[in-house]
Amino acid sequence: MELISLGPGELAIAAALVCLLALLSWLLHLGIGRRLLVAAARSAVQLMLLGLVLETLFAQTRLPLLGLMALVMLAVAGWEVMARQQRRFRGPWGYGLGTLSMFLSSFTITLLALTLVIQVEPWYQPQYLIPLLGMLLGNTMSGIAIALDNLTRTAWEQRQRIEARLILGHTWQQAIGEIRRDALRSGLIPIINAMTTAGIVSLPGMMTGQILAGSPPLEAAKYQLMILLLIAAGAGLGSLAAIWGGSRRLFDERERLRLDRLTPRRN
Amino acid sequence: MDLDLRLENLQSRLGPPLSLRVPAGCTCFIRGPSGAGKSLLLRAVVDLDPNQGEVWLGGQRRSALPAHRWRRQVAYLPAESHWWADEVGEHHAHWPMAVLEALGFGPEVLKWSVARLSTGERQRLALARLLANRPRALLLDEPVANLDAANAERVVAVIEEHQRRWRLPLLWVSHGQAHPHTSCQGLLELEAGRPVRRELPWS
Numbered sequence: 001m002e003l004i005s006l007g008p009g010e011l012a013i014a015a016a017l018v019c020l021l022a023l024l025s026w027l028l029h030l031g032i033g034r035r036l037l038v039a040a041a042r043s044a045v046q047l048m049l050l051g052l053v054l055e056t057l058f059a060q061t062r063l064p065l066l067g068l069m070a071l072v073m074l075a076v077a078g079w080e081v082m083a084r085q086q087r088r089f090r091g092p093w094g095y096g097l098g099t100l101s102m103f104l105s106s107f108t109i110t111l112l113a114l115t116l117v118i119q120v121e122p123w124y125q126p127q128y129l130i131p132l133l134g135m136l137l138g139n140t141m142s143g144i145a146i147a148l149d150n151l152t153r154t155a156w157e158q159r160q161r162i163e164a165r166l167i168l169g170h171t172w173q174q175a176i177g178e179i180r181r182d183a184l185r186s187g188l189i190p191i192i193n194a195m196t197t198a199g200i201v202s203l204p205g206m207m208t209g210q211i212l213a214g215s216p217p218l219e220a221a222k223y224q225l226m227i228l229l230l231i232a233a234g235a236g237l238g239s240l241a242a243i244w245g246g247s248r249r250l251f252d253e254r255e256r257l258r259l260d261r262l263t264p265r266r267n
Numbered sequence: 268m269d270l271d272l273r274l275e276n277l278q279s280r281l282g283p284p285l286s287l288r289v290p291a292g293c294t295c296f297i298r299g300p301s302g303a304g305k306s307l308l309l310r311a312v313v314d315l316d317p318n319q320g321e322v323w324l325g326g327q328r329r330s331a332l333p334a335h336r337w338r339r340q341v342a343y344l345p346a347e348s349h350w351w352a353d354e355v356g357e358h359h360a361h362w363p364m365a366v367l368e369a370l371g372f373g374p375e376v377l378k379w380s381v382a383r384l385s386t387g388e389r390q391r392l393a394l395a396r397l398l399a400n401r402p403r404a405l406l407l408d409e410p411v412a413n414l415d416a417a418n419a420e421r422v423v424a425v426i427e428e429h430q431r432r433w434r435l436p437l438l439w440v441s442h443g444q445a446h447p448h449t450s451c452q453g454l455l456e457l458e459a460g461r462p463v464r465r466e467l468p469w470s
Contacts (some may be wrong), residue, residue: 163315164349168359169339169400178351254314255334 003214015040057126066124070107070133077102077141084145087152087262089249094263097245098144105238106136109230117226135206135227136234139191143235144242147187151246152262154179162257172251180247187239191232198228270325272312272341272404272436277320279304279311282460284320289404289436290469292451297440299457305440306346308457309406312438313343324404342402346409346440348393350381355392359399366395369425371418386413391422398429405430406438 018040025033057065078099088094110133114123123129155162158179165175198204199221206227210220252258269291276284281304289295297305311318314334322329322341329337352358356377367376370391384392390413397405410426411419430437456464 158351160347160349161351164345165351166315166335167313167338167343167345168396169335171333171335252317256315256317258317 015044054126054130057130061122061124061126063124066126066129069130073134073137074099074103074106077137081141081145081148085149085152086265087156088148089152089246090261090263093249093261097242097249098141098148101144101238101242101245102137102140104241105234106133106140109234109237110136113226113230117230131206132227132230136231139231140234140238142190143187143239146190147183147239148242148246150186151179151183151243152250154182155247155250155257156259156262156265159257159259166255166257172247172255172257175255175257176247176250180243184239184243187243188232188236191228191235195228195232198224204228268325269434270327270403270436271323272438273323274312275321275323277308277311277318277322279307279316279318279460281307282457285462287455288467288470289438289453290451291434291436292430293469294430294437294439294452295467296452296454297438297457298442298454299463302459303457304460305457306408307460309343309408309438309440312406313338313341315343339400340402341404341406342397342400343406344394344397344408344410346412348389348396350384350389353380353382355379355381355384359396361399363395363399366398366425367392369428370395370421387415387418390414391418394422394425398425401433402435403433404436404438408440409442410439412442 018036022033022037025031025036053069057069078095081098081102082088082095085094089097110129111123113132114120114125114128118128120128155176162175162179166172194202194204204224204227207220207224210223211217215223249261250258271291272289274285274287276286278284285308287295297308299305307316310316311320312322314329314337324340327340329341332340350358354377356362362377364374367374372392372395376392381389390410394410405426407426411422414422426437429435451469453467453469454464455462455467
């Protein structure tokens, strides 16, 4: 099987369909046609740019350049985690906690996968490194964002119960224990659902892409399985790190509940 | 062993640093208008809010103990109690049955659902829950405020009995309702966190 290259004409057909949808939206007064077109244009520009950047990167295989790319991806993901918090930590913790947890989990697991599982030579071959890291970051990001948001929101809502336990002489770990467990569970549910329905309800995006691009389905399935497992590990370990750091930060060295370390609620 | 409670330049969010000694077996009543910082003072003693200064229980310095161990010895009863589990019994491993009985509850109370407790029941059970830790000092924030006369009397009797038996120093925020008449009692009046009246016969 060989790859059928897409030309501007082929893409234009797909674009025409979106334009048709925009037209319909305008006729039906849905008021969303403009946003639809802007989003479509954005995705076109972003993906083309990404394609160009990756072509350049793939041609070079230079570690510093790849490192820079990885850091940009991490920075954006970290910002995204912070933006999804209703109440986030004040100061550097707001950005740092999620970003550090993602760095620890995603980067370690990507490295592990490249050197031990796929065994590419050299390990930083961009064709493997960038997509792997991207998928890990993207999914770890969701897990951490959900888990952290859950932790800070519940701690706020249940502050009086937490303090009631502190008053009775519970340690801070006991006082926040259930909330911490619930937050972790919530961070892991998306990936557990994804693994449960993988291949039955949904054909995972990566596998679909590989098949379209000409890979034998069984090979694509093995890669997809590896990715799912890595994502589960990454999201789990990342959420664990974020929740541990976050719950510690909710208390000070005298085991006081310090909700003043959170920003006010945003909508 | 007799342990007194000493506040040494304790400063919370409100008012100047405050020093105060309550000898073992004595009660210091704390009065003052709403917002005078009475509850804040008790919270500072048990280290629930950031504060400066030191507190001593006998020869034991607060800062030398982990906070959770300090709070087991110096017990704080807030004006409003909060419950985190479904059943009353789940909130402590060793409920003092004699105290429950003295407060008008049978052993079946431990199976009761927290959601169905009345305000008065919650307040009395919160006292029992606190005494289950066998504290060495008590900080009470209006412990009889929401109780009818009969139950207020029960609560006061339990506190009196505990104080006498264990020689507990006691800080009692009160608006002048029923309270025990120990031979040893003093008064601290606060306004905007500042002591405006201090009648402590022991100092």
